[in-house]
Each structure stands twice: as structure tokens, then as C-alpha cells.
Amino acid sequence: MPDQQPLSPSQRQQRQHLRRQLRQQRRQLTAGQRRRAARRAAPALINALQHRPANHIALYLANDGELDLIPALSHLRLRRSSTYLPWLDPLRRGHLRFRLWQPHHPMQPNQYGIAEPARARRARALWALDVILLPAVAFDRAGYRMGMGGGYYDRTLADLKRRPRQPMLLAVGYDFQCVERGVLPLAPWDQPVDGIVTAGSE
Template sequence: MPEQQPLSPAQRQQRQQLRRQLRQRRRQLTAGQRRRASLRTGPALARALQHRPAHHIALYLANEGELDLMPAMSHPRLHHSSTYLPWLDPLRPGHLRFRLWQTRHPMRPNQYGIAEPALLKRGRALWALDVILLPAVAFDRAGYRMGMGGGYYDRTLADLARRPRRPRLLAVGYDFQCVEEGALPLAPWDQPVDQIVTAGSE
């Protein structure tokens, strides 16, 4: 893991520019391109997981052009898994917790307008999850990802360093979001993932 130094003003600007460019490209995908990419995600996740446990999976609901994971959950490797969604932890600002979720459960928007479970269904400790599927704006082959800039996932995942058990971390997105190693300026808080899973947009 490279030693992470504070970002310079030029690096911060580079990250912001890259985030704007890739978010715009993601929003410009057609409905057909999104659907085809989503259908390819299930087999790609199954290959990435191989024979590892996947009984308890944390995922995200697609927002602002993110790769939609819902079709992937019907894959034979995944459709028996219990699924969990992130919600903003009211007791630890800036952190996430994960609640059990099913499609029939009611949802409500959080402070950012992103849907999260409305019912106080049981959650699962971060370390007790088998897999966490993380959204990303950009990522590199070294396993570093760049999110939307709020730092929620990075702060939450930093807690895993103190645990003897940890879930498998997979960043998910479109092929074009994967940049060359070294092209993504690393911030001191960036948490690497175990693997990148991509789906083409064509």
C-alpha cells in the first residue's frame, strides 16, 4: 500500500476535475446502455466472489447514473443472500450502518435525497458482513476508489482495521471509470478495496 501524503492544491483540483468528468459521462449513458451493463454485473460478481461466502451482502441503490445492482441480485450465486443497505448513522456523524432490506420494505430519502430503509429493521455489524459492494466515481487497478466526496464509506471502512474478521470489499462500476494506476491522486483517508468489478457500457 503506498504511503499516502496530504493532497496538494493541484491534486485536489485533479480529483475534482476527474470526478466531474466521470459523473457527467455516467449521466450521459442511455437507458439501454445502463440496462445491458447491469445484466452483465451478476456474472461478473459471481466470478469475483468465486467460492467465498456471500450470505450477507451490503449493496447500494443506484443514484445519479451509478451502476444498478438490482439485476445482479437475481443471479443464482446471489439471489439467496440477505441484502443490506447503508443508512446514515445518527450516533456517529459521517459514518454508515447497514440495515436488512427487501424490496417490499418502505424507503425514505436521507439528507442527500438518497433512499434508505425507513423501518428500523435489524442491521448487521460491519465486520459480520460477507461482502460490501461499494459505489465509485473512479477507481484504479491498485484497488483505490474515489467516491462522491462525502467520505462516508472511507470513514466507515477504516473501522475494519481493528477487527480480526472483515468482509470482502468490491468496488463496482462501468469500465470507463477505471483509470490508470497513479492517475488517481490518493488522499490520506482513502481505503483500498479487495477487487474492482466492472461492466461495459456498450
């Protein structure tokens, strides 16, 4: 990833406008449109994985209209995968850790109202995951992603640079969240991903 200069005021405004616009568009999808996109996410995900191992997968629970990945877990290739959810690291403020999760595990809301595993389930080191599926508000095919603005994933993923083993990083969203290269102003803290997984809602 090339060195990025600090964002100018106009670039910050452009990011905020794009984030607001795409979040609103995402929220306006009907329940039927979300279900259709969730069904289409499985083949898109398998195609993006190609031949990479997927025994340990970190994902997210859909929030704020995000693309739901849970139906994709029923795909034959992923049925035996161990899945992990992010939770706010109490020891490193602004960072995430990933806890083992299954649908029957009890959940509780974090400070943002997002569900996390309620009990101290076993956590897996970031570098020991095979795949990390990242929610995104916007992304492009060059591998740049913009999240919700809290910076949790970017700070967490920055730690991977010092590790010889790297999980595959895939940004996930609806087709309309993929923007042309150059539309998304890049911030110095943005961490690149290895690929994208998109699904249409129509």
C-alpha cells in the same frame, strides 16, 4: 496501503476534475446502456466473488447514474443471500450502518435525497458482513477508489482495521470508470478495496 501524504492543491484539483468528468459521463448514459450494463454486472460480480461466502451482502441503490446491482441479485448464487443497504448513522456523524433490506421494504430519502430503509430494520455489524459492494466514481486495478466526496464509506471502512474478521470489499462501476494506476491521486483517507466489478455499457 502505503502511507499517503496530504494532497497538494494540484492533486485536489485533479481529483475534482476527474470526479466531475466521470460523473457527467455516467449521467449521459442512455436507459438502454444502463440496462445492458446492469445485466452484465451479474457474471462480473460472481467472477470477483470466486469462492468467498456471500450470505450477507451490503450493496447500494443506484443513484446519479451509478451501475445498478439489483438485477445481479437474481443470479442463482445470490438468491438466498441477505442484502443490506447503507443508512446514515445518527449516532456517529459521517459514518454508515447497514440495514437488512428487501425490494418490498418501504424507503425514505435521507438528507442527500438518497433512498434508505424507512423503518428500523435489523442492522448488521460491519465485520459480520461477507461482502460490501461500494459505489465509486473512479477506481484502479491496484485497489484504490474515489467516491462522491463525502467520505462516508472511507470513514466507515477505517473502523474495520481493528477487526480480525474482514468482509470482502469490491468497488463497482462501469468500465470507463476504471482508470490507469497513477491517474487517481491518493488521499490519506482513501481506503483500499479487494477488487473491482465493472460492466460495459455498449
